[in-house]
Amino acid sequence: MAPIMAPRLDCSREIPRLTYTLTLMTGLAAIAAAARMGGTEMAPVVLLLVALIGFLALGMIRAPLWGWAAAVGVFTWLATSGCSGLLAWIAWVPFLALAALSIPSVRRNLVVAPVFARIRKILPKVSDTESQALEAGTVGFDAELFSGTPDWDKLQSIPPIELTPEEQAFLDGxxxxxxxxxxxxxxxxxxxxxxxxxxxxxxxxxxxxxxxxxxxxxxxxxxxxxxxxxxxxxxxxxxxxxxxxxxxxxxxxxxxxxxxxxxxxxxxxxxxxxxxxxxxxxxxxxxxxxxxxxxxxxxxxxxxxxxxxxxxxxxxxxxxxxxxxxxxxxxxxxxxxxxxxxxxxxxxxxxxxxxxxxxxxxxxxxxxxxxxxxxxxxxxxxxxxxxxxxxxxxxxxxxxxxxxxxxxxxxxxxxGRAISLPSSATAGAKMMLRVTSAYGRIRKQFGLPVSRMEGVEEPLVRIVEAAYVNEAARAMTAAMVSRGERPSVISALMKYQTTEKMRRAVNDAMDIHGGRGICDGPANYLQSAYQMVPVGITVEGANILTRTLITFAQGALRSHPYLYREVQAAQDTDRKRGLDAFEDAFNNHIAFSLSNATGGFVHNLTGGAFVAAPAGALRMSHWYRQLGRASRSFAFVADLTVALLGGGLKTKQKITGRMADALSELYMLAAILKRYDDDGRPAGDEYIVDLAAQNALYRFQEAIGGTIDNFPVRLARPLMRVVVFPLGRRFKPASDVQGHLVARHALQPGDARDRLTRHIFVSKDVNDPTGILEVTLEKVIAAEPIEKRLEKAIRDGVVRRYHGIDWFAEAEAKGVITAAEADQLREVEQLVARVIAVDHFDPEELKPHYVKLGHNARGAESLAAE
Structure with a gap:
């Protein structure tokens, strides 16, 4: 296994970190000293509060060990000032221990070397196939999510959808x-x-x-x-x-x-x-x-x-x-x-x-x-x-x-897994939205389009969300691959997430279409998608495997900033070289863990109020802060999960599956926010972003909560809950009001619907099963004012609507509609009848007519053995 080289010192980060540490220590020490010298009854409370804030802040900025030692020393001095006896001396033990460990040689001999030796002894050998799988591809924005502090500049640097003139011509031609x-x-x-x-x-x-x-x-x-x-x-x-x-x-x-x-x-x-x-x-x-x-x-x-x-x-x-x-x-x-x-x-x-x-x-x-x-x-x-x-x-x-x-x-x-199946799954969700939004507007029950019924609006909004989210993630992932990245972890989560969202969208479309969707024939535009959903779910790694064994189990090693470096160092055949590399990674890993523990607690306690959002995010600043806050929680739980479960992680597939879900929701949310910006922040699309972001954070919360509730190491559960849920589980799914806003914005013909279903094939041919939907939708909407007058006349008993009666002619004769309007409604009625019709066959047409060939085929015994 090739050794991992220690990274160079990043002065752009280290110098500010030292400055922050010194400034923070000086300020907090001054406050604490003032409170202590004031001699008030509240002085101990103020001292404890300042100490808590100080230690949380030191952890968040990843202060060096000497900073912790100095801080503990200052607060120990303030706390024990005027005290004597054994307890006063014992109180200085933490400071002395931290001060000693601040000396690199002492820390190496007392902590790093023994940990290194222990890990070398117990760490299972990474097989060649596992090593090749881990080293294949590159790390993308998933590493930012594992870090707990996503760099929004890296997210915004991913290019939007860009095609060359030749590529665009091929797509259009x-x-x-x-x-x-x-x-x-x-x-x-x-x-x-x-x-x-x-x-x-x-x-x-x-x-x-x-x-x-x-x-x-x-x-x-x-x-x-x-x-x-x-x-x-x-x-x-x-x-x-x-x-x-x-x-x-x-x-x-x-x-x-x-x-x-x-x-x-x-x-x-x-x-x-x-x-x-x-x-x-x-x-x-x-x-x-x-x-x-x-x-x-x-x-x-x-x-x-x-x-x-x-x-x-x-x-x-x-x-x-x-x-x-x-x-x-x-x-x-x-x-x-x-x-x-x-x-x-x-x-x-x-x-x-x-x-x-x-x-x-x-x-x-x-x-x-x-x-x-x-x-x-x-x-x-x-x-x-x-x-x-x-x-x-x-x-x-x-x-x-x-x-x-x-x-x-x-x-x-x-x-390939980042491109092939996500593209078809995304197109499937968009096609379900295109045809179902049209059918829901054309098909009427109880005197109104079914899409305006709340019970139908709910699955329609789910289809809108699936189409928007899948396209956002597809475009962002394809852009990363286009610039030379091969994001192995992201490709895994993309495959299983997009195909699962497509599965739900297809099922929702089938429910809305009812009998129209289940009766197969030339006019049925849902059956091929419905039949093929299991193929997408299964191929290129079945979703159960991809979710439980690849996305997080491998992603934790691949995307964690220090973990795989530690593993590689521990397995280096040159012990000294391995120890040097391990020491650097281990020291940074400890600071990283403390940072995410303290940062996660602070951000979850304050609702993400202090998380940085990118400049110019405006209305979406809230969601960027919540994404950053959730990333801290994920990084903390992920780090603790790997540390406590170690090599047994592969067998805890319910845990790894939930963590894969959590990571996926964070990645999808990042893609949602990026798509909104890349699309030019269209008016009304913020309703879709709000709904999708709210639901993503709720699902993230449930996945992380499920991990904590079922964590195999029981003693770790209280710590995880305190850091991740100090005020309980606060995220809720998107409300009915949000869903109604999305439905009103997205399901009407126009720019929003076209944008949600972009880059799919749209026919306007009345002889095509999907083309007649588009034509009929336009004519139904155009005839709506006329139809309302006719419906009122029918309700008032002026016009009768039964088989055997030409109610259009009757309405025309009674002055309810004009002759031209009667012809317009007749055309609409004929088109609607074709849209809602289902195919029927002569029984002989449905009997199979197989021809037995025997070409290059194995015998029954061989097939049975397989």
Missing amino acids: PTEELCRLISDWQIRHNLHEIPENIWDFVKAHGFLGMLISKEHGGLGFSPQAQSLILGKIASRSPDVVTIVMVPNSLGPGELIEKYGTDEQKHYYLPRLAKGEEVPCFSLTGPTSGSDAATMRDIGHVTRGTYQGKDTLGVRLSWDKRYITLGPNATLVGLAFRLFDQDNLLGKGEDVGITLALIPASHPGVNIGRRHLPSGAAFPNGPNWGNDVFIPMDWVIGGETMAGHGWRMLMECLSA
Whole structure:
């Protein structure tokens, strides 16, 4: 394990810290001395109060140890002045201990070295796969949240949504055209396959090579552009976006671009970019899903014959399943564990996880029959091989990268997981908002649009919140990846948070649509999303795993400012070098912990009144202060959790899951505040921000509270409660009034609704199941004044509305409406009838017509064994 270098002294922070310490000590000592010399009965109370304030302030500013010693000495002198006896002498023990520990050599010998030795003895070895996962990617704004003192300048430095003219033209041109080509019903029901014209279109326009550089024939688009393009396609078809997403996510293209040999880049990348090769990547097997370290797929380095020549290569045996694009792939990416018994590569016998590229037509490669995930139409299936020889040139990166496969996968996954599924989940939430807000306004019950009923308004507002929050976090995360970051912790929380919010949004949309949503057919625009939700929840790390084992369990090590440095130092094979690095990290860690304990207590006691907000935040200053306050609480609980649970943290998955939820809410809130600024602070959007921020802080409070209430070390619970909840749990969910303000602002056609659903496909074609919604919505609103006059006439008994009566003609004849208005209402009625109609079929149409093929399929015994 590579040693961690101690950071340089940051004078810009240390000099002010020393100045603050001296100034604070002088002022508080003067106040205390004045009170003591005054001789009043209140002097002891004032002295204790000043001591408390002084110690809290010293902790918050992370005062050096000598500052604490001096402060304790001053207050001990003031407290014992005029006293004598043994107790007076004992009172000086804390000062003497702190003064001694202020001497670096004493502190090192008495505290640091024994702690270092103890940790080296009990600390479980970080495995190679764990180490590679921790070191993969970069740390983003998550580190600011773990620090307890977020730097708002870093948040504001993340760029807003920025596309080049070429990227914008592609989004508005080929992407829009692709969406118009798609027939969701045709794909997922009639064909149960992506039709050839769609495959041809995405290949011809370079959709499969968005992340491949222009140098190698790809589009070279930014992650932000990829995210928006994927999202737009996802809003039209979850199946089609899958065939575009996979080559642009964890697939051979990115792996070759980043790690491949020059020959691999020059040969494969142009072919992948043009769609001449369709790739898949085979990682998951029957026994190795989330736990890839248990992979049973193996290869042995050996010599064999390839194209008639004696060649150094690998003899492989593998069995993979759930491989997206696998049935259509011409190029199979494969992860396996490589062994080299004769040490031909010079890397020992167990080389490690390795990645290779194998043409699907290569002898011994078996592409199996298709899986059927949630009724989806995108190709997905198993592949396997037994005793298949491949040349070493087919290992991605050649001999040099053999054994580095896990790091390669983690690096690529940290970026891909931050872009692919969050983009489609965000688009899904926005599409649910677009169609449900229209349907809720068009559909009437009890004489009024259902969207104006309080019971329906509640889930509608949840959809608004999900769409706003997901888009805020998606845009911010994609911007970070676009500027070169690979935020591994953020990518994990983004995947599970956005897909869970989409799941809730889809369920809410289904509830509002009622029977209209559950009756499938060409007119049903909800079913594909509803069927595909479990896929998004499950792939690229099931949400249960991502939440409980990755986001916080790994994030605590990855994003904590000192913890991983301490672990690395303790495991350094050079003891002296390790002790030096550990001492620096340990000393800072102690100050960090005291700062968050004292800072958390003060900020929670004062409601965040003294937390700094960014200049110009104006109306949002309150939410920035609450975010800073919550970050202090999170950092304190996170630090104590890791310190007390240590290596047992992985088994306390309910605790780590709640802490992951807490971290996620803080990150999402930061994204919400940033989006509001990036959007130019539009009038009315503050209602959405207020509601989303209030709910985020409430959910944060419940997650942290759940951690404290169930913390395995019972003695720590009172301390946590005092620091985090000195005045109880004060955050409440957003009120009904806030929800009504959001509904009134966001659900009417106009700028707010368009902004909330930006970058998705919106049709105005009356023959399209979503297009007719948009057209009907406009006409319903335009006809509303006329309809009100007619409704009054019906209530008054002037006009009768029953089947068999032309009530429009009757209203016209009685002067309630004009002839033109009658025609307008007839058109609206016909459109509304089409909107609320559900499909029906001849029974013969619904019977399956399967054709049994037997192509390249394993027998029943093999499938049963799997």
